Amino acid sequence: MIASNALRFALAAAITMPALILGTVAPAEAFGWHRFAACDSPAVLRTITHRFSIADRNVLHRDLAIEDYYNLHQNRYMPSTDTKFIARRYCHGQVAMSDGHTRTIWFLIESGQGFAGVGDNVEFCISGLDPWHIYGANCRSVR
Incomplete structure (x- = not known):
């Protein structure tokens, strides 16, 4: 249960956090959340x-x-x-x-x-x- 919640949190953070890939783009772009x-x-x-x-x-x-x-x-x-x-x-x-x-x-x-x-x-x-x-x-x- 705890590992499952931790995995969900990590996935949500990876999708919504503005971590940069190739200098300018967040991975959220793949889900239509690109600015x-x-x-x-x-x-x-x-x-x-x-x-x-x-x-x-x-x-x-x-x-x-x-x-x-x-x-x-x-x-x-x-x-x-x-x-x-x-x-x-x-x-x-x-x-x-x-x-x-x-x-x-x-x-x-x-x-x-x-x-x-x-x-x-x-x-x-x-x-x-x-x-x-x-x-x-x-x-x-x-x-």
């Missing part, structure tokens, strides 16, 4: 900053870094429905770059689309820094 990240979420901004540094080092070779974010706001939200299972939040704002320029950033947060379905996926495009138009002309696919 969808906001545009100015520190975890989202860290992800963008980290991924941009990798992209600059390996692809752009411009010795650039994101120094700060300004005027971040949501420009569109697409909730999950019966036919669209992935909720998406479209955001944009300004980024201050290490070269002294301020550029427009467009990004998309997809709920529950992180690695192995855990966490959110973030796709971003900085105007003028997508030389192969991976996100379309003028970052169209993440607007």
